Amino acid sequence: IGDQHWWMKDLPFKDWVHDQSVYGNTSYRGTVASDPYASKHDTDRLVKGWFVNEMPDLDQRNEQLADYLIQNTLWWIEYSGIDGIRMDTYVYPYKEYMARWAKEVLEAYPDFNIVGESWVETVAHESYWQEDKAGENDGYDSKLPSVTDFQIHFAVRDAFNQGFGWDSGLMKIYYALSQDRLYSDPMKNVIFLDNHDISRIYSTLGEKPENLKMAYAFLLTTRGIPQVYYGTELAFKAGPGSWGDGAKRAEMPGGWQGDARSVFTKAGRTAEENAMHEYVTKLTNWRKTSDAVKNGKLLHYVPENNVYVYFRYTDRERVMVIMNMNDNEVTISREKHIEMLRGFTFGMGVISGKNFDVTKDFNVPGKTTTVITLK
Known part of the structure; x- marks a missing residue:
């Protein structure tokens, strides 16, 4: 809620919001929440501190508030x-x-x-x-x-x-x-x-x-x-x-x-x-x-020479993606990627429309992410 919300003029319960005079504003250190060694001071500051002065921090330990927030969410989902x-x-x-x-x-x-x-x-x-x-x-x-x-x-x-x-x-x-x-x-x-x-x-x-x-x-x-x-x-x-x-x-x-x-x-x-x-x-x-690309598996190779190669694939479709961060074109090795290229003879560039002969080594342009559908 905002600091001008009508609740702030007449809080339903005294513990409806955290006391900013005690906890101040949050530390924004989200890692504290999963830190097994976190101090109570750091945890309280993350969880109980206000996000900014204009945003009072609700205290979900209040059971009425906790129930209300869930009910409010369900109402909006149903309504919208x-x-x-x-x-x-x-x-x-x-x-x-x-x-x-x-x-x-x-x-x-x-x-x-x-x-x-x-x-x-x-x-x-x-x-x-x-x-x-x-x-x-x-x-x-x-x-x-x-x-x-x-x-x-x-x-x-x-x-x-x-x-x-x-x-x-x-x-x-x-x-x-x-x-x-x-x-x-x-x-x-x-x-x-x-x-x-x-x-x-x-x-x-x-x-x-x-x-x-x-x-x-x-x-x-x-x-x-x-x-x-x-x-x-x-x-x-x-x-x-x-x-x-x-x-x-x-x-x-x-x-x-x-x-x-x-x-x-x-x-x-x-x-x-x-x-x-x-x-x-x-x-x-x-x-x-x-x-x-939407639902398939991912297989990738450790980048070498500023080039990252990965594949997205299902039983019916295979897509090869080559991120070449170099200024100049590079040669892609068929042998290195044979586990994913075996059985395919060519590919079509999604953006360029260019055909790639993947039965041998082939080149891709510099400063480009080349997306190829394999055939």
Whole structure:
């Protein structure tokens, strides 16, 4: 709630909200919630501190409040007909209560989905918040089907802003995905390049169209549920720092009366915007047709020489993806990838439309994520 909510003028119970004069504002250290050595001081500050001065922190230990929040959620689901919730700042409340909330919501609506925002620093911390696998017990079962996979965002950011090395650059993507055993179901993770709280990915990647295209192709072909922030399809840049959060949440030109142009039409977009829009449109529409990318398994190879190769596949379809971070074209070895290329003779480039002869070594262009459907 906000500090102007009518509750604040006449709280239903004295313990309806945490006392800001005692706990202050939160530390924003979400890792504390899963830390086996966390102090009471750190835990109280995370869980009981207000997010900001304008946002009083509700105390779910009050049984009437706890019941009300669940009932309120169920009412809104029934009233609106929505099929999922992205629950903001999921790691900040009492985690035992959040498990109860998720459990009761999903019992009432078994086909519903809940994505918890778990903005933490490592895969181990992230995976803690996804529901446990059957037979596994890490001391906490969140009952939460899906999490916001910040680790993929961090990995993409570093892949384009660090030099390639043993544990840097493109290797960050490999290392993040190679820890997927820690999740109960990584295919349910919501993956993203940026969002309303993070600087625009186009600016993060140096405002280079080729980098954004490479990152977008990775987002749409790796495992997980891709989330695309509005404006990415137009290569939106970050606004000036003086805008605060507004720098990440600019208006769409043409969406408001009196706007000088409209990005909702080709004529209203710049040449750079149209090029990105066309790329995003083509790749996104293709993804709708690919069961391998949406539901298939993932197999990848350790990146070498600043090139990362992976496959998405089912019994009926196989897609090869090659992220070449080098400026120049590189040769892809058939022998190295024979376990996935055996039985296939050629592939079609999804974006380029080019045919690739995969019965022998073949070349792919530099600064490109090449997506190939194998035949």
